[in-house]
Amino acid sequence: MTAKTPSELRDLVRGEVIAPEDDGYDDARKVHNGMIDKRPAVVVRAANAGDVMTTVRYARDNGLELAVRGGGHSGPGFGTCDGGVVIDLSAMRGVRVDPRAKTARAEGGTTWGDFNAATHAFGLATTGGIISTTGIAGLTLGGGVGYLTRGCGLSLDNLVSADVVTADGEMVVASETENPDLFWALRGGGGNFGVCTSLEYRLHPVGTVYWGPMFYEIEEAGKILKFFDEYIETAPREMGGFPAFQIAPPLPFIPENRHGDMFAAIVACWSGDPEEGARQFKVFHDIAEVKAEHVGPVPYPAINGAFDGLFPTGIRQYWKGNFVKELTDEAIAVHVEHGAKAPSVSSTMHLYPVNGACKDVAPDATAYGHRDAKYSMVIIAASDNPADDAANTAWVRGYSDAIAPYSETGGYINFMDADDAGRSKANFGANHDRLVRIKGRYDPENLFHVNQNIAPAKSERRSAEDRAKVPEPTG
Numbered sequence: 001m002t003a004k005t006p007s008e009l010r011d012l013v014r015g016e017v018i019a020p021e022d023d024g025y026d027d028a029r030k031v032h033n034g035m036i037d038k039r040p041a042v043v044v045r046a047a048n049a050g051d052v053m054t055t056v057r058y059a060r061d062n063g064l065e066l067a068v069r070g071g072g073h074s075g076p077g078f079g080t081c082d083g084g085v086v087i088d089l090s091a092m093r094g095v096r097v098d099p100r101a102k103t104a105r106a107e108g109g110t111t112w113g114d115f116n117a118a119t120h121a122f123g124l125a126t127t128g129g130i131i132s133t134t135g136i137a138g139l140t141l142g143g144g145v146g147y148l149t150r151g152c153g154l155s156l157d158n159l160v161s162a163d164v165v166t167a168d169g170e171m172v173v174a175s176e177t178e179n180p181d182l183f184w185a186l187r188g189g190g191g192n193f194g195v196c197t198s199l200e201y202r203l204h205p206v207g208t209v210y211w212g213p214m215f216y217e218i219e220e221a222g223k224i225l226k227f228f229d230e231y232i233e234t235a236p237r238e239m240g241g242f243p244a245f246q247i248a249p250p251l252p253f254i255p256e257n258r259h260g261d262m263f264a265a266i267v268a269c270w271s272g273d274p275e276e277g278a279r280q281f282k283v284f285h286d287i288a289e290v291k292a293e294h295v296g297p298v299p300y301p302a303i304n305g306a307f308d309g310l311f312p313t314g315i316r317q318y319w320k321g322n323f324v325k326e327l328t329d330e331a332i333a334v335h336v337e338h339g340a341k342a343p344s345v346s347s348t349m350h351l352y353p354v355n356g357a358c359k360d361v362a363p364d365a366t367a368y369g370h371r372d373a374k375y376s377m378v379i380i381a382a383s384d385n386p387a388d389d390a391a392n393t394a395w396v397r398g399y400s401d402a403i404a405p406y407s408e409t410g411g412y413i414n415f416m417d418a419d420d421a422g423r424s425k426a427n428f429g430a431n432h433d434r435l436v437r438i439k440g441r442y443d444p445e446n447l448f449h450v451n452q453n454i455a456p457a458k459s460e461r462r463s464a465e466d467r468a469k470v471p472e473p474t475g
C-alpha cells in the first residue's frame with residue numbers, strides 16, 4: 001500500500017512525519033547552508049530502512065519531488081526541496097565496528113563526528129571530512145577528501161558495501177559481488193542512485209595523530225604554496241593536510257594584536273607515530289617563520305571537530321571547486337592575489353592533495369572521474385550576515401574565474417554550488433557516459449534528481465526479474 005497524504009504516511013512509518021502545520025517544521029526544513037530557505041510539503045525523519053522504502057514509494061507514486069538528507073551539508077542545499085518530500089536520515093546514526101575485520105557499518109545519517117568517535121575507541125579510522133558535522137553518506141558518495149586521503153585513499157575507496165533503497169522503493173545491496181554496477185556508480189556518482197541506509201567502510205590503524213595549523217605572514221603565501229606543491233609530490237603518505245588562506249580567528253594561540261589579520265596557512269596531519277610526526281613537521285618551520293601555531297599530538301576525532309566553530313549550522317555559504325593537475329607559478333600568482341582577499345574568517349581556499357593512495361586506484365575502477373588530478377581545490381565564502389552575500393559570492397566567482405585557466409574544467413561534485421549543474425559531464429570526466437547508463441538502469445525516471453544530477457539513459461531500464469530479487473541481509 002502506498003500512502004497518499006502525510007497523515008496516511010504517519011500510519012506506515014515509525015519515524016516522525018513533519019508537515020508545515022506541525023511544531024518543529026521550521027527546524028526540520030533547515031539545512032546547514034543558511035542561504036537555503038525551502039519549504040517541503042513533508043519531512044520524514046526516518047527511523048529505519050523500512051521508513052525510507054515507504055517514503056520513496058510515497059514520493060514516487062504521488063509524483064512528488066524527493067530530496068534526501070544525510071548530514072545536510074550540501075552547499076546548494078540538496079538535502080531539502082520546495083513543495084516535495086524530504087527523507088531526513090538524521091535519526092539513523094548507529095555505527096557498528098568490527099575490529100577483527102577492521103570494518104565499520106554506519107547508518108545513512110551518520111556524521112563524521114559520530115563515526116570517528118565510534119571507530120577511535122578501537123584505534124581505527126578511515127578517510128573522512130575535516131568538519132565533524134558533515135554527513136558520511138553525501139561526502140563518501142561524491143568522493144571524500146580529508147586528512148587521511150594520501151594514506152588511505154578517498155572515503156569512497158574505503159567503501160566496502162552499501163544497503164541502497166532504489167527508485168523502486170526496494171532495498172538492494174551494492175558491493176563488489178552484488179550489483180557491482182551500482183556499487184561502481186555509488187563511488188563518485190553522488191546521490192543519484194538511491195538512498196544508502198547504511199554504508200560499510202574499511203578501517204585503518206589511526207589513533208593519535210600529530211596535527212595542527214601553522215600561520216605565516218601573508219607576504220609568504222607564494223613561497224608556502226610553491227613549497228607545499230614540491231613537498232607533497234613525494235611526501236610520506238602519513239602526511240596529509242592542505243595549504244589555505246586564513247583570517248586569524250580570535251583564538252588563544254594567535255597573538256591578540258593579530259586577530260583579524262590575513263595569513264597564509266598550512267594545516268598538516270601526520271597519521272603515523274606522533275613522535276615521528278613532530279620530527280616530520282620540521283619542514284614546515286624551515287619554509288618561513290611560523291607566526292602562530294597550534295600543533296601537537298591529538299586524538300583523531302578531536303581534529304575533526306577543531307574547525308567546527310568556523311562552520312556552524314546556518315552559516316551562509318557559496319562554493320566553487322576545480323581539480324588541479326599542476327600548480328604552476330602563474331596559478332600561484334592568481335592564488336596569492338585572490339586568496340589574500342578572502343572576505344571573512346570562514347571564507348577560504350583549500351588545496352586538498354589527492355595523490356598518494358588515491359593514485360593506487362585505476363581511473364575507471366570507481367565512478368570518481370579525476371584520478372589524474374593532484375589537488376581538489378575549493379573556494380568557499382561563508383558568513384552569518386545576509387548583507388555579505390553579494391560580496392562573498394562575487395569574491396568566489398572572481399577567484400574561480402581567474403584560476404580557471406590553470407585548473408581542470410571538472411571539479412569535485414561536493415564542492416559545487418547550484419549554478420554548477422551544467423558541469424556534470426566535466427565533473428564526472430571519462431566515467432560520465434557509464435554513469436548515464438547505470439542511472440538509466442536504476443533510476444530511469446530520475447526520481448533522485450536533487451543532486452549534481454546525471455540524466456538517465458532511456459534504454460537501460462532493469463528487468464522486472466532483476467528488480468524483484470530479494471537482497472541478502474548484510475552487516
Ligand SMILES: Cc1cc2nc3c(=O)[nH]c(=O)nc-3n(C[C@H](O)[C@H](O)[C@H](O)COP(=O)(O)OP(=O)(O)OC[C@H]3O[C@@H](n4cnc5c(N)ncnc54)[C@H](O)[C@@H]3O)c2cc1C
Pocket residue numbers: 031032067068069070071072073074075077078079089108109128129130131133134135136137138139140141142143144145146190191192194195196197311414415450451452
Ligand atoms: C562545513 C563543510 C565542510 C566540508 N568539508 C569537507 C571535507 O573535508 N571533505 C569533503 O570531501 N567534503 C567536504 N564538504 C563537502 C561535503 O562533502 C558535501 O557537502 C556533502 O554533500 C555533504 O554530505 P551530507 O550528507 O552532509 O549532505 P546532504 O546535504 O545531506 O547531502 C548531500 C548529497 O548527498 C545525498 N545524500 C546524503 N545522504 C545520502 C544517503 N544516505 N544516501 C544517498 N544519498 C545521500 C543528498 O541527496 C545530496 O544530493 C564539506 C561541506 C561543508 C558544509
